[in-house]
Amino acid sequence: MQLVLGLLLVGVHLVCAGTHSLRYFYTGVSGVRDLPELTVVGRVDDQQFMYFDSKIMKAVSKTEWIRQSEGEDYWDSQTQTDITYHRSFKNNIQVAKERFNQTTGVHTFQQMYGCDWDDQTGEINAFYQYGYDGEDFLSLDLKEMRWISPVQQGFITVQKWNNIGALLERDKRYFNTECIEWLQKYLEYGKSSLKKTVSPQVSLLQRSSSSSVSCHATGFYPKEVTISWMKNDQEHHEDVVLGELLPNEDRTFQKTSTIKVTPEEWKNNKFICVVQHQGETKRVNEIGTNPAPSPIGIIIGVVVAVLLLIVIGVAGYKVYQKKKGFKPVNASDDGSNSSDHTDPKA
Structure with missing residues (x-):
């Protein structure tokens, strides 16, 4: 299991024509002073539309279409949920370090989730997973609606989360409906750029x-x-x-x-x-x-790619290398949009 559920072996770089994707990447890093402890990136198809990190402590827009379509309430909600996740991250990475018997060094903890929607066939897919130091740690089997882990250090969390029925129901509702609804809304916001076609x-x-x-x-x-x-x-x-x-x-x-x-x-x-x-x-x-x-x-393209590797590389480089662009949305119970999909403590 390579950080993606078997039925969802579709990285961002493999999304086919007619299929659109919504992705969130939460990357936490410990042991590096000069980098934010937490970075959050939201992407629709190939475009990053939001960003948050624990140094600026604010969610900001990265495209004109989201800036024109959502107001201050939206960004305040994004900011608060990401601040909440920052606190949760500090606990989770400490738990992971203890389970792997680690006390020093640089370590990364990633949460990644999202959904795909084919606007021609109506087919939908989704994924939800966690990684630690570039390796699979936890993932949600969306067919069976249960958490699984390929490593012994994740078994405690799996047992704990699988016994929280409300948590599983929340995830089921989110991935079956809410994620796709927000993806469709974002596609409408940015249709002039997201749905454009330019020949090579x-x-x-x-x-x-x-x-x-x-x-x-x-x-x-x-x-x-x-x-x-x-x-x-x-x-x-x-x-x-x-x-x-x-x-x-x-x-x-x-x-x-x-x-x-x-x-x-x-x-x-x-x-x-x-x-x-x-x-x-x-x-x-x-x-x-x-x-x-x-x-x-060509030079600018290479520079952009290298910068992307540097940013994601230091804060989760091993995971990015495995996925090569592999690459979330609202998970709140009230249906309001938010990048928060924070689970209970590990």
Whole structure:
């Protein structure tokens, strides 16, 4: 069990066309003075829309659409629930350290949850999990509505939480209805940007006649894209390396697939790069057919990705590395929106 329930093996980077997601990431870190003890990030699809940390002690908006759609009451509620979770985190990470027999060092405690909704089929999914020092600690089996843990140190908490019927009913109600309702509301708020579609620009690039050939797709949104190669009208997978998805400064994305081929092979065979995005297919077979992407755009994309790794890395780096973008909402009993999904003490 890799921090995601078996039925929900869908990271943010794997969300398909037509599927939208709501995610919250609570990352607590102990043993590092210069970082906030707790950081909270809320995301809808590929966009971060809210942020909180225990240094500023305030939930703030990160997109114009949430800023224009919700007022002070919303942000006051967000702030208070995150402050409450900060107090809970201090207890939970101390409990975890005691159970793992740890007294010093840097340790991380993460709470992650959210839901997916396919606006074409109506299918919904959800997940709720905890991690400690980059490893699975607790997760909620949403089919059986019971907490499970892959490690002995989590058994005490599992037994305790599974005996709280009101807690399980709250979670069931939240993930079956409230999470999806808030996701749909956020999608309506940000429909001009969240539901936009931008086609990729595709180029074949080569540094020299003897170097590898790269198929570079950039400027596309949403980020789900497939890049493949064909040789003489047949699928070709040999000596192909697919690069990481990277963000551009304008919130679009870029991705590269590189093929190792000799000048003679390229000359004597027909190689085609095929890029598929949102039902559209682009084929490129000539080096330099399209203008090369702006070096500044590539550099900024790399810098943004590196900064993301640094921020999440120090406060939960091991978990992020496992999930590569894996990536919550209201859980209050009265139905008001809040990022709080605080469970009883561990």
